[in-house]
Amino acid sequence: MNFIKKTTLTFFMLISMAASSLAFAEASASVNETIGHIEKALAKIEKSDFAGAYLHIKAARASSKQIEGNEDIVKKANNKVIQGQIQSKKGKVETSTAALNESLELYRSL
Numbered sequence: 820m821n822f823i824k825k826t827t828l829t830f831f832m833l834i835s836m837a838a839s840s841l842a843f844a845e846a847s848a849s850v851n852e853t854i855g856h857i858e859k860a861l862a863k864i865e866k867s868d869f870a871g872a873y874l875h876i877k878a879a880r881a882s883s884k885q886i887e888g889n890e891d892i893v894k895k896a897n898n899k900v901i902q903g904q905i906q907s908k909k910g911k912v913e914t915s916t917a918a919l920n921e922s923l924e925l926y927r928s929l
Contacts, residue, residue, distance in 0.1 A: 849882050849883070849885040849886045850886055850926055850929050852882040853879045853882045853883045853886065853926055854923060854926050854927065856875045856876070856878045856879035856882065857875070857876070857879050857900065857919055857922060857923050857926070858923070859875045860872040860873075860875035860876045860879065860903070860907075860919060861916060861919050861920070861923075863875060864907055864912055864915055864916055864919070865912070865916070867910075867912065869907050869908070869910060872907050872915075873904065873907065873908070876900060876903065876904045876907065876919075877904075879900055880897065880900055880901070880904075883896070883897050883900070883926075886929070888929070889929060892925050892928060892929060893929070895925055896921075896922045896925035896926050897922075899918045899919070899921045899922035899925065900918070900919065900922045902914075902918040903915045903916075903918035903919035903922065906918060
């Protein structure tokens with residue numbers, strides 16, 4: 820009977836650890852995806868391709884919704900992305916780049 824209890828407990832612990840590592844991997848993938856889109860948007864802004872930058876910023880905002888944990892940093896980073904989006908719509912390269920670079924630093928800190 821003890822063997823069955825120990826085996827069952829071990830099995831559930833393994834399942835729990837696997838689930839938590841999958842959740843971490845998924846969150847990490849979302850952060851990496853968001854960072855990738857922001858970097859691509861920055862490259863487009865430097866070339867004054869604001870339409871292309873808008874698409875990457877929009878994709879970055881969508882992928883950032885899947886990031887869990889440290890909500891304050893995620894919220895601040897998302898606000899910086901929104902500021903960068905607004906500035907790029909206005910055609911302001913410097914302010915848009917600055918806001919997106921700040922958001923990159925925040926996402927990388929996760």
